[in-house]
Amino acid sequence: MNLDKKIDYSIALLRKAESMALRLNPENGFYLAFSGGKDSQALYHIAQMAGVKFKAHMNLTSVDPPEVIRFVRRQYPDVELIKPKISIYDIAKKKGILPTRQLRWCCYVYKEQNAAGKINLVGVRKQESTRRNNWKEMQINGGKTFKGNFDQFSIHNETMISCMGGGKEKIVVSPLLDWTEQDIWTFLNTVANVPHCELYDKGYRRIGCIGCPMTHYKQLLREFSDYPHVKRNWMKTIEWLMTNKWTDVRWDNPEQAFNWWISGKSFDKFYADEVLQQKFDFDL
Known part of the structure; x- marks a missing residue:
């Protein structure tokens, strides 16, 4: 479908x-x-064009780029900014573990719980990752396995709603699922005709939490360089964890542990590649 047809389909959905x-x-x-990023902007304006009732929420995590917060406050003052009750660093201390790709507790704590029991609009797109190729335009998250298209949900919507018992489940609607990145930018620049966050003009392809574990390694290096206070806070957190929680871990210092965390490697592989090899005496 061309962009006009995608817009019509998203609005109908x-x-x-x-x-x-x-x-x-x-x-x-x-x-x-x-989130203040391009996809959530497109989602917001598509919902406006559809004329549906919605409330936009931005769940802050204490590691949000200040440029994004300023942009949202200026351009989208109706978006509710939900401030964290406890910082991500203190939660890491409480849990005794840093957020990783496999244990991404940060999203659950700061974002997913607030949206439980509601129909959620998200700006997820299949093009973003192979993992999202399995997403459906509507699906129940939070323990239920049913996934389907809208017709299946509309036929059984009474059943689907009743399946959301316990308050933990949510129905997730992804109106932009088949949109491309080019579709998003064309829509924002020509159809919605709205400004975007300045970070995109500085070379950022993705906007989210500083140091998100889903971000690739080179981007993480840039983010921690651009926002050194976040790295300092994580280093302090790691130092506390090494003293109070990780007493049996073989890290020599917090910097070493931090480098492992952002590398995306398993503990054993990082230790073999970056630590053990450094200890070999190649002069022998």
Whole structure:
């Protein structure tokens, strides 16, 4: 489909799903997950074009780029900024572990819990990763395995809503699932005609938490260089963990542990590649 058809399809999807959103949250309708990035901007403006009822929320984590927060406050003052009750560093101390790709507890603590029991709008796109190729335009998250297209949900929406028992589940709607990155930029620049966060103009391809474990290694190096205070705080956290929680781990110092964390390697591989090899005496 060309962009015009994708826009029409996304709008139709939102309008069809609105009845379920209002059923679960009559006051605000959809729970729109907003980050200040290009995809969440497109999602916000598509929801406006659809004329559906929604409330946009941005869940802060204490490691948010200040440029993004300023941009959202200036351009999207109606977005609710949800401040963390406890910093990500203190939660890491409490849990005794840093957030990683395999244990991404940060998203659950700061974002997923607030959206439970509602119809969530997210800006997920299949093009972003192979893992997202399995996403459906509507699916239940939070323990339920059913996934399907909108027609399946609309036929059984009473059943789907009743499946969200316990308050932990949520129905996730992804209106931009088949959009490309070029679609997003064309939409923002020509259809919505809105400005974007300055970080994109500085070479950032993705906007999110500083040091997100889902970010590739080179980007992490740049982020911690651009925001040294975040690295300092993580180093202090790691030092505390080494003293109080990781007493049986073989790290020589916090810097070594930090380098392992952002490398994306397993403990054994990093230790073999970066630590043991440094200890070999090649002069022998």
